[in-house]
Amino acid sequence: MTPSTATKPVLITGAAGFVGFHCSRALLQYGRQVVGVDNLNDYYDPSLKLARVTELTNQPSFRFERLDLADTAAVAALFAAVEPSDVLHLAAQAGVRYSLDQPFAYTDSNVTGMLAVLEACRHHGVRHLLYASSSSVYGANTKLPLAEADAVDHPVSLYAATKRAGELMAHTYAHLFGLPTTGLRFFTVYGPWGRPDMAYFKFAKAIREGRPITVFAEGKLRRDFTYIGDVIEAIVRLLDRPPETGGRPDQPNTSQAPFRLFNIGNHRPVDVLTFVATLERCLGQQAQIDFLPMQPGDVEATFAAVDDLRALVDFAPRTSLEEGLAHFVAWFDAYYGYR
Numbered sequence: 284m285t286p287s288t289a290t291k292p293v294l295i296t297g298a299a300g301f302v303g304f305h306c307s308r309a310l311l312q313y314g315r316q317v318v319g320v321d322n323l324n325d326y327y328d329p330s331l332k333l334a335r336v337t338e339l340t341n342q343p344s345f346r347f348e349r350l351d352l353a354d355t356a357a358v359a360a361l362f363a364a365v366e367p368s369d370v371l372h373l374a375a376q377a378g379v380r381y382s383l384d385q386p387f388a389y390t391d392s393n394v395t396g397m398l399a400v401l402e403a404c405r406h407h408g409v410r411h412l413l414y415a416s417s418s419s420v421y422g423a424n425t426k427l428p429l430a431e432a433d434a435v436d437h438p439v440s441l442y443a444a445t446k447r448a449g450e451l452m453a454h455t456y457a458h459l460f461g462l463p464t465t466g467l468r469f470f471t472v473y474g475p476w477g478r479p480d481m482a483y484f485k486f487a488k489a490i491r492e493g494r495p496i497t498v499f500a501e502g503k504l505r506r507d508f509t510y511i512g513d514v515i516e517a518i519v520r521l522l523d524r525p526p527e528t529g530g531r532p533d534q535p536n537t538s539q540a541p542f543r544l545f546n547i548g549n550h551r552p553v554d555v556l557t558f559v560a561t562l563e564r565c566l567g568q569q570a571q572i573d574f575l576p577m578q579p580g581d582v583e584a585t586f587a588a589v590d591d592l593r594a595l596v597d598f599a600p601r602t603s604l605e606e607g608l609a610h611f612v613a614w615f616d617a618y619y620g621y622r
Contacts, residue, residue, distance in 0.1 A: 292316035294367035297374030352396030393445035411525035419443035431536030440580035463525035470548030474511030475614030502556035510607035513600030520596035548587025
């Protein structure tokens, strides 16, 4: 689905990141002007982030600004200069295990940064704010599939708590100021140009280099692996569908304010050992596996209900794991020169 060709730009935070890069590229291809924002931190290899930015800056309708969202004055000044029609707030400090060691990185980025974006959107008449949340907000919830109307009161990592805080802040601004906000609960997104800190990326690198991979909980953890192309299609379709008032205030995923939450997942959970076997086939190599116990902050399974997303935009993620990993491996080998 093609988004509207509004004359004002879309502002995308985290544009040098995995999802932000793909969103920027897709909207540029649809003829939108895009202003990308990123602080280019070193949580993972900055050279990959710079390579993504280089790909984008080759497009005449793209402008890049290096900026830390915790600098609230700089964020306000940027919004005043750009006057975006819509905002995709995808910048965040990611990673569950990293939050055990660097907790303040999460409050700076995921709470203070979110508040800076909300305030700027409020004061500059933004039509629609879409922001990245996470399947991690479901925490200790064991009811599957995980639905947007389920309770999310028991996070098991600080990362999850900060993402849930972002959802609650978004609702507050929707309620107080009429700011249309849509939260995107991403489920284990993978694909070309992905994040080196994620397990599938580490697995591919280790297998190519003949090193063992580390698999937790005997490989029994199940994840709803979601291909990046499907994630972008869902976001593009949602962009021109800002939520309206009149929802149900007794459910956590909707409200009488212009506020909605959507799962963005493939709704086909796969256990980690099956995932590894699929990756082995795509790589044409066998993995050496070291098994370790389940780690603090992990959950046993993620499985997205996507009925709400499909009902609104007539689309839900559907790329098979075999196809998605084949695309990833082709990019991975070319980018790192393994083949």
